[in-house]
Amino acid sequence: AQKITQTQPGMFVQEKEAVTLDCTYDTSDPSYGLFWYKQPSSGEMIFLIYQGSYDQQNATEGRYSLNFQKARKSANLVISASQLGDSAMYFCAMRRANDYKLSFGAGTTVTVRA
Amino acid sequence: EAQVTQNPRYLITVTGKKLTVTCSQNMNHEYMSWYRQDPGLGLRQIYYSMNVEVTDKGDVPEGYKVSRKEKRNFPLILESPSPNQTSLYFCASRGQGLHEQYFGPGTRLTVT
Numbered sequence: 001a002q003k004i005t006q007t008q009p010g011m012f013v014q015e016k017e018a019v020t021l022d023c024t025y026d027t028s029d030p031s032y033g034l035f036w037y038k039q040p041s042s043g044e045m046i047f048l049i050y051q052g053s054y055d056q057q058n059a060t061e062g063r064y065s066l067n068f069q070k071a072r073k074s075a076n077l078v079i080s081a082s083q084l085g086d087s088a089m090y091f092c093a094m095r096r097a098n099d100y101k102l103s104f105g106a107g108t109t110v111t112v113r114a
Numbered sequence: 115e116a117q118v119t120q121n122p123r124y125l126i127t128v129t130g131k132k133l134t135v136t137c138s139q140n141m142n143h144e145y146m147s148w149y150r151q152d153p154g155l156g157l158r159q160i161y162y163s164m165n166v167e168v169t170d171k172g173d174v175p176e177g178y179k180v181s182r183k184e185k186r187n188f189p190l191i192l193e194s195p196s197p198n199q200t201s202l203y204f205c206a207s208r209g210q211g212l213h214e215q216y217f218g219p220g221t222r223l224t225v226t
Contacts, residue, residue, distance in 0.1 A: 004156070033213055045157075045204060045217035052213075091156055095215075100145055100164060101172060102206075102215055104156035 004092055006105035013082045014113050020067070021077040021108045023092030031097035034075040036066065039107070040088040048090075051075060079110075087112045116141045118218035120205050126224045127195055135190045135221050137205030144210045146188040147172070148180065151202040151220075160203075163188055195225040 003026040013019040025034065036048040051059040051066045059066045067076040075094075079086055092105040118139045127133055139146065144165050149157040149172075159172030163182040177199055179191040188207075192199060205218040 035213075035215075037217075043202065043220045043222075045206075045220075047214050047216075050213050093157075100147065100162045100170075101159045102147075102149075102157070104149075104158070106154050106156045 004094055004103050004105035006092055006108050008108045009106075010109040010111070012111050012113055013079075013086075015084060016081055018078060018080045019082055019110060021079070021090050021092070021110070023075045023077065023105060025073050025075060025092075025094050027073075027094065027096060029096045033095050033097070034066065034068070035093040035095070035102065036064070036075075036077045037091045037093060038086075038088045039091065040085075045091075049077070082110075082112045084112050084114060086110060116216070118205055118207050118216050120203075120218035120221050122221060123219060124222050126226065128226055129196055130194050133192050133195060133223075135192075135203060135205075135223070137188045137190065137218055138186050139188075139205075139207040139216070140186065141207060141209060141216065142185065143207035143216070144185075145208045146182065147206045147208075147215070148178070148188070148190045149204045149206065150174065150199075151204065157204065160190070192223075195223075197225050199223065200225050 005024045032053045034051045038046040049061045063080045065078045089107045093102040147162040148160040151157045161180040163169045203221045206215045208215045
């Protein structure tokens with residue numbers, strides 16, 4: 001089974017600063033996708049960003065960017081200019097091509113301080 | 115509005131009392147899945163369905179059943195719930211050829 005590792009259980013960040021959430025993955029498949037989801041205290045899962053294994057450029061979506069280092073099997077999420085509403089749990093996930101499952105990491109809780 | 119709905123959102127039940135959590139999506143998606151979320155473990159897939167009448171086990175299928183009689187619906191059945199099935203459950207759907215998986219709002223289940 002694929003393994004997704006998020007080594008930071010919790011992080012604090014000052015409002016307006018950037019924060020990097022670490023994610024490493026383990027797969028032998030050449031074709032896969034990497035995802036980040038946000039889960040606020042209300043519980044819903046919000047899709048943030050996607051990176052394909054063959055994409056040449058790092059994905060960006062507004063204040064979110066994915067630092068994809070394929071050789072290191074790393075897919076870190078960078079949140080720029082943090083806002084109080086960014087306080088949430090963040091999950092890294094991976095899906096192999098032609099698979100029907102997202103494999104998730106354990107999550108990182110981010111708390112933004114005013 | 116494109117969405118995945120789940121009912122109920124909250125449920126407290128007793129050991130052994132059969133229950134069903136419903137899931138419905140209005141996006142005509144082929145793929146649907148059930149996940150459970152437990153602290154420190156992230157989300158783990160219980161069952162998935164590739165289309166009507168086609169289902170298969172995920173990583174943690176023990177104690178659960180599913181069915182897919184219609185494309186839009188994918189209910190999760192716990193025939194004899196036990197306390198270790200206390201968890202937060204998510205239904206999700208994805209269209210063929212698409213990347214994003216859409217999640218329902220979650221169902222918080224407590225089995226006493």
